Amino acid sequence: MKIDFKMKNGFHYGVNVENLLAYLTECDLNDITEGEFEVEGETPSGCSGYATVDVTLLADDALDLIKELRKGLKDLVDVFEHTSPDYCMCGTAMEQHTVGGGCGSPTSQQDYHFGEWKRLNSDLLGED
Numbered sequence: 001m002k003i004d005f006k007m008k009n010g011f012h013y014g015v016n017v018e019n020l021l022a023y024l025t026e027c028d029l030n031d032i033t034e035g036e037f038e039v040e041g042e043t044p045s046g047c048s049g050y051a052t053v054d055v056t057l058l059a060d061d062a063l064d065l066i067k068e069l070r071k072g073l074k075d076l077v078d079v080f081e082h083t084s085p086d087y088c089m090c091g092t093a094m095e096q097h098t099v100g101g102g103c104g105s106p107t108s109q110q111d112y113h114f115g116e117w118k119r120l121n122s123d124l125l126g127e128d
């Protein structure tokens with residue numbers, strides 16, 4: 001496990017939230033002392049090391065991550081419910097672009113808004 005807790009908007013354990021939760025599910029409860037447990041891993045420079053993880057802060061991160069995922073999913077559903085693959089961003093039917101008409105750069109409303117969603121939610125998709 002990487003023990004570089006890359007910070008991400010208010011997260012205590014950054015990109016490691018899921019890995020730490022997975023570790024915690026298999027952790028012996030006796031290994032949790034005063035609300036903390038240790039993980040062994042690799043530092044960004046490639047050395048072995050240990051990091052202390054606070055269970056309450058990890059739960060806080062997990063809750064924030066669930067909220068972000070729910071919002072991202074809702075926004076994605078909105079894109080597909082409220083945009084059309086049949087109309088261009090210019091307002092012309094996509095069909096009319098194929099016969100030489102339209103704005104010259106046909107992009108369906110749905111393609112455009114889905115692209116925007118992907119750009120804004122790259123964190124949720126695990127893309128940096």
Ligand SMILES: [Zn+2]
Nearest residue numbers: 088090103106
């Ligand atoms: Zn157009």
